[in-house]
Amino acid sequence: MTLQTIVDKLDATVPLGTERLDMEVEHCFASDLMSDVLTLKDTPVLVTGLCNVQTIRTCDMANLEVVIFVRNKRPTEDMVELAEENDMVLICCPYSMFKACGLLWELGMKPLF
Numbered sequence: 001m002t003l004q005t006i007v008d009k010l011d012a013t014v015p016l017g018t019e020r021l022d023m024e025v026e027h028c029f030a031s032d033l034m035s036d037v038l039t040l041k042d043t044p045v046l047v048t049g050l051c052n053v054q055t056i057r058t059c060d061m062a063n064l065e066v067v068i069f070v071r072n073k074r075p076t077e078d079m080v081e082l083a084e085e086n087d088m089v090l091i092c093c094p095y096s097m098f099k100a101c102g103l104l105w106e107l108g109m110k111p112l113f
Helices: 003-009 053-061 077-085 097-107
Strands: 013-016 027-030 045-048 066-069 089-092
Touching: 003 089, 003 097, 013 077, 027 097, 045 097, 053 066, 053 077, 077 089
Parallel strands: 027 045, 045 066, 066 089
Antiparallel strands: 013 089
């Protein structure tokens, strides 16, 4: 599915990466524990409620390209700048992590494991 499909389903906004919304993705991982994110072997979409610069740094180390922030979390200017330097897409949705993951599952998003 495309990131645009995800944005539409999650009633989301895109503070960074609107030009990449045609990107196809099929796997997702949800976590607020960045130590878990560092164990990822693929490059899934990350769904998280942890909204700070360390989240962006961790995603960079794990080669993740797409971060979906839940619970109306909004990235700071510093986060957007760092994500832009690392060619990431940042998406913000109003839903809880549970609901966001349920909606992604409904769309056919596959879990990483």
